[in-house]
Amino acid sequence: MQSADKPITLQIANRKYARKKIVAIEAAALVFAEKGFHGATTQDIASEMGIQQGSLYYYFKSKEQALQEVCEYGFENYVERMQKIGSKEQPFEAKMLAIVTSHLSNYRSKNNAMKVHNDQRLYLPVERRALIKKLGSEYRELLEGVLKEGIDEGVLRPDIDTHFIAYSIIGICNSWGGNLVRDDALDLFETIEQCSDLILYGTLIPTKRNKHEK
Amino acid sequence: MQSADKPITLQIANRKYARKKIVAIEAAALVFAEKGFHGATTQDIASEMGIQQGSLYYYFKSKEQALQEVCEYGFENYVERMQKIGSKEQPFEAKMLAIVTSHLSNYRSKNNAMKVHNDQRLYLPVERRALIKKLGSEYRELLEGVLKEGIDEGVLRPDIDTHFIAYSIIGICNSWGGNLVRDDALDLFETIEQCSDLILYGTLIPTKRNKHEK
DNA sequence: AAATAATTCTATAGTTTTATAGAATTTTGT
DNA sequence: ACAAAATTCTATAAAACTATAGAATTATTT
Numbered sequence: 229m230q231s232a233d234k235p236i237t238l239q240i241a242n243r244k245y246a247r248k249k250i251v252a253i254e255a256a257a258l259v260f261a262e263k264g265f266h267g268a269t270t271q272d273i274a275s276e277m278g279i280q281q282g283s284l285y286y287y288f289k290s291k292e293q294a295l296q297e298v299c300e301y302g303f304e305n306y307v308e309r310m311q312k313i314g315s316k317e318q319p320f321e322a323k324m325l326a327i328v329t330s331h332l333s334n335y336r337s338k339n340n341a342m343k344v345h346n347d348q349r350l351y352l353p354v355e356r357r358a359l360i361k362k363l364g365s366e367y368r369e370l371l372e373g374v375l376k377e378g379i380d381e382g383v384l385r386p387d388i389d390t391h392f393i394a395y396s397i398i399g400i401c402n403s404w405g406g407n408l409v410r411d412d413a414l415d416l417f418e419t420i421e422q423c424s425d426l427i428l429y430g431t432l433i434p435t436k437r438n439k440h441e442k
Numbered sequence: 443m444q445s446a447d448k449p450i451t452l453q454i455a456n457r458k459y460a461r462k463k464i465v466a467i468e469a470a471a472l473v474f475a476e477k478g479f480h481g482a483t484t485q486d487i488a489s490e491m492g493i494q495q496g497s498l499y500y501y502f503k504s505k506e507q508a509l510q511e512v513c514e515y516g517f518e519n520y521v522e523r524m525q526k527i528g529s530k531e532q533p534f535e536a537k538m539l540a541i542v543t544s545h546l547s548n549y550r551s552k553n554n555a556m557k558v559h560n561d562q563r564l565y566l567p568v569e570r571r572a573l574i575k576k577l578g579s580e581y582r583e584l585l586e587g588v589l590k591e592g593i594d595e596g597v598l599r600p601d602i603d604t605h606f607i608a609y610s611i612i613g614i615c616n617s618w619g620g621n622l623v624r625d626d627a628l629d630l631f632e633t634i635e636q637c638s639d640l641i642l643y644g645t646l647i648p649t650k651r652n653k654h655e656k
Numbered sequence: 657a658a659a660t661a662a663t664t665c666t667a668t669a670g671t672t673t674t675a676t677a678g679a680a681t682t683t684t685g686t
Numbered sequence: 687a688c689a690a691a692a693t694t695c696t697a698t699a700a701a702a703c704t705a706t707a708g709a710a711t712t713a714t715t716t
Binding site: 462494 | 662
């Protein structure tokens with residue numbers, strides 16, 4: 229087994245291990261996404277990697293640990309991307325489009341780890357979910373920040389609950405994300421547009437909105 | 443085992459069987475909702491019912507059949523309720539509120555079967571999903587019908603894609619439904635209101651919507 | 657009350673699965 | 687080329703789980 233503090237001469241081996249570890253995580257992600265955590269076997273994952281079932285334990289101490297690492301792996305890029313979007317100077321509509329695009333593009337490129345994170349993380353014991361929960365909160369808080377900015381800029385309705393809207397945006401995206409993974413015929417960019425449109429404009433005709441104005 | 447065509451004298455026994463079968467389905471729903479289909483054992487379900495593991499097979503031919511029946515059971519009421527809402531004479535906003543209320547109330551009353559339907563039905567082999575798929579389509583089509591009526595009445599934007607919006611509404615509701623099940627502190631009626639508001643009005647300030655008008 | 661039917665129980669066969677130990681092989685460093 | 691370290695393999699122990707068979711019990715009908 230590899231460990232972080234080894235002589236420099238062993239760094240090459242370390243790098244090799246790290247590379248294959250990612251292969252292992254992605255194989256686990258694929259299998260967990262398809263069959264669910266409990267429905268998948270360590271044999272499935274090993275087969276996906278082209279190694280024997282027992283060899284898998286060189287990379288994961290347990291099946292449960294594999295799930296944990298898949299969930300963490302799948303969410304890393306997400307938070308980073310949201311950070312970039314939030315820090316860029318651009319009008320609110322563009323940001324919202326970028327957020328939805330980021331979220332949904334990942335689904336189209338079959339980010340199995342993302343799907344596993346959404347659907348399977350609850351099967352982890354609570355003590356294993358600490359980091360995952362932290363990443364999820366970060367993501368949602370960044371999104372809330374963007375929404376608050378929108379209000380400050382006078383673009384968004386000041387009476388919306390940013391916490392609620394952030395959750396809802398994530399909910400819509402995950403819901404459509406699932407559809408995108410299942411249905412290849414579904415157009416990604418049309419879906420992105422429609423989602424953004426719904427979030428920004430709703431469904432009512434503007435002139436019918438009188439009741440709602442103060 | 444019971445069968446439908448028995449002398450009238452056996453109808454009492456039949457009714458008794460039917461009653462306990464529902465107990466079985468609800469026990470399965472609870473356990474599947476908590477642990478997932480593969481994570482749950484027939485022992486778990488039997489314990490929930492207060493019977494022995496082997497006795498469970500008096501009610502279900504297999505664990506898979508239990509899942510199928512839970513999924514079908516969980517969706518029955520839903521379709522009926524949507525039918526009622528759709529057929530009532532009331533303004534569009536009221537209908538939308540009724541739809542969201544119907545969907546979310548069920549979650550609050552811990553409709554485990556609903557959760558199982560959403561999260562676990564994919565673990566059924568395709569041939570077992572026929573009825574479930576039909577019910578889901580019915581539900582979505584009824585919702586689409588309500589949306590089309592809204593357009594015809596001149597209340598909804600005529601440029602929305604009713605198919606997309608129907609999916610999105612279901613997505614938002616399921617997303618919040620999951621939260622409601624998990625978090626008891628979450629206020630049901632506030633959630634209903636917020637969901638309806640987002641769907642109807644979106645997040646932008648109306649005066650900022652000029653770009654969007656034709 | 658006896659006979660029949662329905663329901664539940666016990667015990668278990670037969671799988672499947674996770675995880676480990678130690679041997680075998682491959683890779684890397686000297 | 688040799689030694690050491692890393693990686694993979696084989697084999698298996700131990701546990702868990704589904705489904706079935708037949709006995710035992712309880713409820714219903716005659």
